């Protein structure tokens with residue numbers, strides 16, 4: 001029989017009374033106002049109580065895949081969402097700012113890009129920023145290595161830019177690299193797979209599971225981009241872990257902070273500390289370590305431009321959030 005531990009319950013949540021623990025369920029799929037949960041006794045269908053529905057003011061407060069909820073098993077309702085120990089969030093509504101939880105209570109987030117056409121470093125940086133903000137550990141997973149046999153340099157460059165993150169290469173077709181991924185599927189950890197559509201998330205999950213858990217899109221003959229297939233997020237048991245397949249996201253709005261910008265661009269943060277002036281703007285100042293690194297070719301000017309762009313975006317997000325809070329405080 002499953003126990004809460006098998007469902008991925010971990011210390012790090014607020015302590016709960018035994019009575020409440022008896023009523024815990026983990027959300028495995030979300031639908032239109034309905035949720036599928038899993039308890040040690042088995043699956044269950046759930047709805048929100050009227051009271052909880054009323055209390056929800058933004059999407060962020062809705063149950064997400066991976067959430068732990070307190071249920072009333074008799075009425076099959078969700079009474080409370082347990083505060084998340086981590087959550088991967090994106091901003092969905094452009095300049096309106098609306099946080100949406102893609103998956104909750106995660107240990108790792110696999111940021112997936114396929115080595116053939118999908119590789120886009122600015123997009124990877126956006127994912128990493130949100131991932132550091134989530135509280136879970138980001139891992140970069142580069143798929144479809146069989147289509148790009150000469151990718152060693154690319155992989156090395158990504159590793160060099162992100163020394164604090166594991167970079168793994170794999171092919172669901174040849175099996176390359178799958179063992180390193182399997183080694184992470186232990187201790188009932190929860191891992192979300194995120195990335196664009198058609199990069200092989202579902203195929204990878206099926207390979208790791210050794211069976212078809214997720215439908216996949218077949219490669220089109222005229223190009224090698226997959227078709228849209230995954231439409232919902234699901235919590236799936238694979239080996240001794242829980243994997244969450246997420247639909248390919250076209251829009252990926254930032255939700256992070258300046259602090260995580262330095263974590264995402266460690267190389268640039270290190271250089272900036274070496275600039276002669278503390279408040280160096282890295283434009284024409286003498287003794288600017290960043291300009292020197294660009295001139296010497298050790299820092300790519302594209303990477304620095306990307307950093308500046310994200311810095312502006314984050315500053316703007318921060319300002320909007322502060323304005324919103326001010327408005328809410330007004331009587």
Ligand SMILES: Nc1nc2c(ncn2[C@@H]2O[C@H](COP(=O)(O)OP(=O)(O)OP(=O)(O)O)[C@@H](O)[C@H]2O)c(=O)[nH]1
Pocket residue numbers: 143144145146147170171172173174196197198199200201202203204215216217218219220225226227228229230231246247248
């Ligand atoms: N050559 C090659 N093709 C792959 C590999 N992994 C996946 N594919 C193909 O890529 C296509 C898309 O794969 P999916 O697993 O459906 O992609 P996905 O990321 O889950 O896509 P969405 O569900 O739309 O988010 C399918 O045709 C797969 O057969 C791989 O390692 N090598």
Ligand SMILES: [Zn+2]
Pocket residue numbers: 272275276280281282283285287288289290291
């Ligand atoms: Zn400088």
